[in-house]
Amino acid sequence: MGKRKVFTKTDLCVPQVEHSRDTSGNVVILPEVIPPTNTTIKFGRNASSSRSFDFARWYSAGIDPITYACQRQIERFLAGQEGAVAVSTVAAYCVNGMRNFLDCCMLRATAFGRDLALADVNRDLIDGYLGHLTWLGVSTISQSSHYAHTKSVLVALGRRGLIPLVDSGDAATFPRNPFPNINRKAKGETALSKRERQAFTVALREAIKPIWTDDEPVTGELLALSLLVIALHTGRNTTPLLEMGVDCLRPHPKDNTVFLVLWKRRGYNTSKVALRTESDAERLLESTPSVRTNVERLIRRVMALTEHLNAEAPDDLKGRVWLYRSRSNKGGGFGKVTALNVETLRCATNRLVIEHDLTGSDGEPLRINVSRLRKTFANRIFELTNGDLATTAVALGNTLRVADQNYLAPDxxxxxxxxxxxxxxxxxxxxxxxxxxxxxxxxxxxxxxxxxxxxxxxxxxxxxxxxxxxxxxxxxxxxxxxxxxxxxxxxxxxxxxxxxxxxxxxxxxxxxxxxxxxxxxxxxxxxxxxxxxxxxxxxxxxxxxxxxxxxxxxxxxxxxx
Known part of the structure; x- marks a missing residue:
């Protein structure tokens, strides 16, 4: 008996672009579906600060078919129909990409004196969009980012046959290299100098002292500063740290050592770093780097202070470490259990810099973020291992090439x-x-x-x-x-x-x-x-x-x- 054929079930709720084709084969959006009943996209809680995006202002502006197709494509991304795209990435498609692209289309429709159709999304429009980005007056790095976020949406539409997609030749829909040498123009974060690192460490140690006091209320700011301590000593990235779960500390085969295990969204994998559990233990540098004890103790202390909030936390925040009661009245959220986010972390960091008068080598207020702390960690490991690139790369969770090119620099x-x-x-x-x-x-x-x-x-x-x-x-x-x-x-x-x-x-x-x-x-x-x-x-x-x-x-x- 032959193997039974299994048919894949199709979710009829998946957003579709209701369309037909004219005699020339071009896609025509059915007029009765424009504009859709709901023009607002809800992202929910995600790693970015964006929670929603409204397409309403681009309807009835001469570009309805393009606006409609882009909105539906965004909805498909959120429904998981185009692969596993993170919600924060989809939010960036809208905020950085669609907003600028649809503005450009709207200006183009006005200039041409006619409505634009999906067939108008061609090389000429893309070249015009690149010029529009230049006209915005933002840096080349920002232009490249806006373009990349736009292209991801348009390529998805092209693969589904909704817009003409030319892959090669002079008429290729997307130019092969619109931003040459962009990597040379990008200026990543730099590691903190020894003086800056020492001043920052002293300020941070002083600022988190209240967390060891039993009657001290747990605030978002105190948790944010505690997160900075962990970032400084482990070199982990922002989102994995923010989404750290209560099961992040795992057994290690060596005595007096535990693994800090974090989930990396982009790589769909975990990263781990070994933490020593004895206060008098010396730092060890092995296949995974060990860091000082206070980091492990700090994590357990935070867990002990926030575990009782887990029962009241929203479903998407249950199991998180960085829980606290909101003190903001925004959206009626006062007293509700929430978790650290990028904005809270940024505000707490800026306040620390101001209150402790931290300055950089240029005399300006010291610029602190998790990216700088990660590079500081990388250069510190490189220094302690006498230039061992392999150990440094393992400590960062990167390849040798990425660690060497993106994290290490002469002091x-x-x-x-x-x-x-x-x-x-x-x-x-x-x-x-x-x-x-x-x-x-x-x-x-x-x-x-x-x-x-x-x-x-x-x-x-x-x-x-x-x-x-x-x-x-x-x-x-x-x-x-x-x-x-x-x-x-x-x-x-x-x-x-x-x-x-x-x-x-x-x-x-x-x-x-x-x-x-x-x-x-x-x-x-x-x-x-x-x-x-x-x-x-x-x-x-x-x-x-x-x-x-x-x-x-x-x-x-x-x-x-």
Whole structure:
């Protein structure tokens, strides 16, 4: 007996675009369905601050078929008919995309002196929309965001055959790359400097003290500041933290350790970070990073203070950690149980900055958000692991490439040190003390390899920190040392094929430039070096590098960092 065929049930309540086709095959919306009975889309509670969106103002404005089709498509997204699209994403389609696109269509209908139909959604309209976004006067990043949110809706309509969709050629509905080099223009958040991090930590520690007091009322602001503590020490993202459930702490195979497990909407997966449960335990950095005890204790404290509110919480908030009674009269919500959201978190953060007079390196009020705290966490892990990119990537829950390109950056000390090195090298190159007082090293000559600027300063220990020679005040180069210097120069260049190119650019690219521009060029200009000698040393090092800097001898320059 053959396998029985199973028919998929169709939900007749799924929003449909009531339409027919004219003699040319173009989609025509039935006039009796425009405008729909309800023009307002309800999003409900979601990760964004948007709760509804009304399409009413774009009806009877000369673009009814386009407005109707877009509204129905948004409703289909919410009904889960076009894949699993988060409600906050659908809200962004409306607020950032549809609002601007339908305004553009309305202006176009007025300019043409006729109503627009779905067949008018073509390359000409899209080019006009891109011009409209430029006219808005917003940044290129914002223009790109508005366009992307619009395109998602229009592509869905095109796939269902409601608008003409041309995939390639000069008449392609959507230009291939309307915002070239947009990634170079995007400026992500930067990590807090050491001074900023310390000041913020002190302020935060002081601000959350009341949470340990039994008779202190639990407010949204107090919970928001507690969330910032967890964000600073775990590097988690905003939405997973806000939606943290009461089952977020899970057993860990190691004693005195628990997992903090959060749900990531975008990846449909969980992320976890290990928390130590002993107050005197030291921080460990393993496959998943461990953080200090107070984070685990803080989470359990918040749970203990908010668990009694779970029974009164709305169904979509049951099981959340960050519950509290609202003190706002907006919408008659005073006294009702609600949960932390992005707006509450933003207000609490701004108030903390103002009350504690936190300022950034530019003298302006310190800009604090979870994204900055995540980058601060990433750079701190990278620093504590002595530049271990793999551990840092695991700590963030990212790939090596994403962690390297989007989270790690040279700190202020590194930039300052290399600038100082360049200034020192010009002077040290011409010093009259070069000679007997300098000891030979694989990099050139050093005045004090035992107690020098970057030496270990331990009895019997000689400095091997050759990656810092160029910025060390005890370092000097003579003509006889050029062969060693160029051998190091080509060894650094060889690292480009052995690591991520962005990491090489960040950590090593300055070295060849400084050798060329500060040491060699300055030596030639002052007459300290002769051009022929320099080129001979360069070629000798290229063809037969000094044994110390041979690739076969040294697997990685990091051992000297």
């Amino acid at each position: 202020e000390d590194a930039c300052r040190n290399w600038q100082f090195m360049g200034e020192v090298m010009v002077q040290e190159l011409l010093t009259s003390t070069i000679g007997a007082t300098y000891k030979d090293t694989p990099m050139g000559r050093c005045a004090d390899p035992v107690n020098g600027q970057y030496a270990p300063k331990r009895e019997g220990a000689t400095c091997m920190n050759f990656m810092n020679c160029l910025r060390c005040k005890h370092y000097a180069v003579t003509t006889e040392d050029l062969y060693k210097l160029f051998s190091f120069y080509f060894r650094v260049l060889a690292e480009r094929s052995r690591m991520d190119k962005r990491r090489w650019a960040r950590e090593y690219a300055h070295i060849p430039r400084l050798i060329d521009h500060y040491i060699v060029a300055e030596g030639l200009r002052r007459g300290t070096f002769k051009a022929g000698v320099v080129e001979a040393a360069r070629e000798h090092a290229r063809s037969l590098p000094h044994p110390f800097w041979s690739v076969d001898l040294i697997n990685s320059l990091e051992v000297f960092a």
